[in-house]
Amino acid sequence: MARWKMLKFLLKITTKSKVLVGLAVINVLLFTHLMSNSDIESHPITPNGNSFEVNQQKSMKNSVFVVIAIPSMDTAECSKIRQSTRSRWINHTNWNPLEYEGVGPEFLTFQLMFVIGRGEKGFSEELKEEVSHHGDVFLVPELTEGEDMLRYKVMWAMRRSLEMFGFSYFVKIDHDTLIDLPVLWQALIKRPREHYYGGNCLIRVPKRRSYENLGVFYYCQGGGYVVSRDVVRQIVEEDPLHARVIIKHEDLYVGWLVHNIELRSNTSIRTMEERGVREFPHSREDFRQGYWFMHWIKDHEVMEEVFRCRTMVRESECQEFGFDYENPDNQCLCPVK
Numbered sequence: 001m002a003r004w005k006m007l008k009f010l011l012k013i014t015t016k017s018k019v020l021v022g023l024a025v026i027n028v029l030l031f032t033h034l035m036s037n038s039d040i041e042s043h044p045i046t047p048n049g050n051s052f053e054v055n056q057q058k059s060m061k062n063s064v065f066v067v068i069a070i071p072s073m074d075t076a077e078c079s080k081i082r083q084s085t086r087s088r089w090i091n092h093t094n095w096n097p098l099e100y101e102g103v104g105p106e107f108l109t110f111q112l113m114f115v116i117g118r119g120e121k122g123f124s125e126e127l128k129e130e131v132s133h134h135g136d137v138f139l140v141p142e143l144t145e146g147e148d149m150l151r152y153k154v155m156w157a158m159r160r161s162l163e164m165f166g167f168s169y170f171v172k173i174d175h176d177t178l179i180d181l182p183v184l185w186q187a188l189i190k191r192p193r194e195h196y197y198g199g200n201c202l203i204r205v206p207k208r209r210s211y212e213n214l215g216v217f218y219y220c221q222g223g224g225y226v227v228s229r230d231v232v233r234q235i236v237e238e239d240p241l242h243a244r245v246i247i248k249h250e251d252l253y254v255g256w257l258v259h260n261i262e263l264r265s266n267t268s269i270r271t272m273e274e275r276g277v278r279e280f281p282h283s284r285e286d287f288r289q290g291y292w293f294m295h296w297i298k299d300h301e302v303m304e305e306v307f308r309c310r311t312m313v314r315e316s317e318c319q320e321f322g323f324d325y326e327n328p329d330n331q332c333l334c335p336v337k
Contacts, residue, residue, distance in 0.1 A: 063166035064109040069157035071150055072114040072175045074127045080300040088307045089178050099182035111165055112136035115153045117143035151250040155239050158232050168193050170232045173224040177295045184292040195269045197258050199225030219255020224293030234261045
């Protein structure tokens with residue numbers, strides 16, 4: 001009220017000789033009044049039930065080394081896997097610190113993004129409860145869950161990660177994948193920060209008739225791959241140009257977009273054939289191989305056991321180390337000399 005009384009007073013005393021000065025003061029007072037009563041303010045990242053409200057300027061201060069995007073679903077088993085992920089392998093303090101030698105604390109920062117679409121009946125009460133306790137679940141009501149939704153979830157996660165976080169790398173894994181965190185981090189601190197796309201990358205030779213016009217290109221398997229921030233931005237810009245292209249497999253689609261970016265911009269993106277994905281289940285898995293991702297872990301109980309088994313590597317004198325699916329009584333293989 002005091003500001004408005006001051007405005008009325010200035011309007012009364014303003015004369016022709018004082019028009020410019022009076023108007024200037026009035027503009028300042030109007031501006032301060034509007035800003036003090038405006039709804040424009042800095043908001044933290046908070047769940048509002050179905051989605052997340054984000055103030056881009058503030059959220060960009062949330063700088064992390066890696067964003068880890070995990071397409072998930074509104075099911076009891078996926079909920080257990082999410083909880084296992086939070087409490088086990090994603091917590092770097094659960095790993096032997098010797099495995100992080102040479103990795104500075106500035107690199108041990110990350111943001112999880114569990115991306116979940118809407119079911120036929122909306123979102124379950126259990127999932128809403130989970131959202132209220134964790135800041136890593138991102139609900140996308142405009143996406144209805146289905147077998148062809150993975151591509152759209154990943155594109156959504158890439159767009160949102162650019163808006164919300166400052167990061168160097170975007171890591172996409174499937175919900176049944178476990179990241180060997182120390183191995184991946186030791187690798188990423190040595191990788192280029194730009195023009196990078198890596199994982200278990202294969203050359204795509206079209207076999208389906210519907211894919212014949214896509215050409216030949218490299219793509220990294222969807223169990224787990226890594227993309228530098230600049231390439232994520234290029235992918236997000238390229239995606240709308242191909243909305244009608246029918247490529248159901250998300251990993252193939254991302255590789256095809258990278259291929260198109262290279263052709264369009266006449267630049268080279270380093271598609272790296274890394275020790276990316278170790279596909280489960282084989283009769284025996286060797287964790288000393290140095291793979292970044294362990295894929296196709298069938299449920300949360302096996303994921304817990306695989307993590308426990310893997311973390312024994314530095315805590316024992318194993319000459320060989322593995323996980324045996326065919327022997328439920330002795331799945332963790334660690335023969336000691």
